[in-house]
Ligand SMILES: CCCCCCCCCCCCC/C=C/[C@@H](O)[C@H](CO)NC(=O)CCCCCCCCCCCCCCC
Ligand SMILES: Nc1ncnc2c1ncn2[C@@H]1O[C@H](COP(=O)(O)OP(=O)(O)OP(=O)(O)O)[C@@H](O)[C@H]1O
């Protein structure tokens with residue numbers, strides 16, 4: 001695309017062209033009078049173009065002008081505008097998992113992302129991970145202050161590693177004991193960017209609206225920021241893990257446990273193990289206690305979803321800040337009511353965000369909020385296979401997946417779970433399980449009886465304990481994202497050539 005530079009003073013021209021406020025460095029090609037990138041082979045200005053389904057493209061436009069003086073003014077004005085954009089990262093630390101998803105992480109980064117970072121003059125230190133926990137351990141050692149953000153290339157597991165590294169490092173540096181479930185955690189202000197290259201990519205999809213490496217790279221470049229709730233998971237005053245997407249016991253725990261043995265199948269492993277787990281139809285007995293989230297305005301049955309600039313998330317942040325001011329570090333929660341539910345469950349799912357992903361475009365809880373300090377607790381009680389299938393299918397379409405007599409949903413700020421087996425017998429749950437049912441049920445996966453215990457699926461990783469205590473920490477960390485943008489009703493708006501953000 002070619003455009004002539006309009007006459008007049010450049011800063012005003014920038015706004016009259018609708019170039020937005022963000023721009024990166026452009027240089028002047030003196031001979032041809034072009035505004036050009038420093039990139040030697042291509043002239044022009046690069047910008048973000050929004051397409052359908054939340055996809056962003058990088059496009060370029062070439063400006064020309066015979067008046068060299070005017071060109072100089074433009075270059076200067078754009079440079080100054082760029083300097084004013086303090087939210088844009090200049091230096092990033094990048095971790096690539098070469099084995100996530102379809103094992104394309106390295107190629108995706110090199111071919112689609114690195115060229116964009118270099119166009120936007122972002123410098124990077126790249127680490128290709130050699131083993132699990134490489135990124136997490138590394139984040140405890142690096143000089144983190146050198147960077148404006150950390151990028152992970154991989155799936156939810158890789159993101160979880162980076163998040164654990166950053167949050168853990170933050171608590172360590174501030175002298176906070178992560179094993180104390182009541183400790184007020186210190187917010188992590190260094191943003192994480194996710195370049196999706198995993199099997200589910202639920203965190204990316206739920207915060208951007210699409211799993212697309214180019215779109216995510218552009219959100220990083222323009223310096224977006226989206227706060228995110230994080231749940232801490234403890235057992236007996238021992239820290240187990242943090243979770244941002246799904247904490248699932250029963251159905252999703254069993255799928256994960258089975259699918260780990262089939263990693264070689266790639267993303268298909270979840271369908272295979274999902275089908276197997278669906279047929280086994282195991283239910284689990286236990287007690288779940290929770291504190292309802294009273295500070296937030298929303299409810300899990302709301303029709304509206306969390307979108308860019310969500311007022312419910314903003315309101316919750318304020319409410320919680322006021323509460324904290326009032327009580328200081330003392331925890332008011334202890335005095336608040338706990339609800340207790342005993343039962344037989346096919347699935348217990350606690351989600352901090354909608355958990356939308358390509359398999360379930362609206363997610364496990366479409367009205368869950370990214371940053372409201374609450375999680376949605378979905379209890380699917382024992383029911384027939386057919387009814388469970390009806391519920392599962394609704395996760396893939398527009399119908400209400402909670403509209404069943406065997407499904408309950410609550411918005412909570414903390415919860416605890418103990419399985420009947422551990423309640424009855426205290427310790428050594430594994431042995432008891434094996435003695436009672438383990439052998440029989442594993443040999444007859446279709447028998448439907450309640451085997452020993454399920455496993456918790458914590459953002460795609462298994463937890464060692466079935467008895468857990470969970471607390472949601474409002475906006476504990478930030479992503480290079482802006483939440484899902486409201487879909488423009490008028491499709492034509494996507495086809496005109498408006499320039500959203502200069503790179
Ligand atoms: C009839 C089709 C019904 C399909 C229902 C699909 C619902 C899919 C909901 C996906 C929710 C993902 C939540 C995100 C979890 C992530 O933190 C985690 C880490 O990446 N991913 C998984 O645990 C990976 C979880 C992967 C789950 C795959 C579930 C596949 C179920 C297949 C059931 C087949 C029944 C067929 C009966 C004829
Ligand atoms: N070099 C490596 N070798 C083996 N495992 C690794 C390596 N680097 C990271 N990992 C681990 O691989 C696990 C899975 O990675 P990742 O999340 O990227 O892919 P995935 O499991 O296919 O996708 P998803 O989590 O979206 O389902 C992570 O938990 C991470 O700890």
Ligand SMILES: [Ca+2]
Nearest residue numbers: 229352369374
């Ligand atoms: Ca939330």
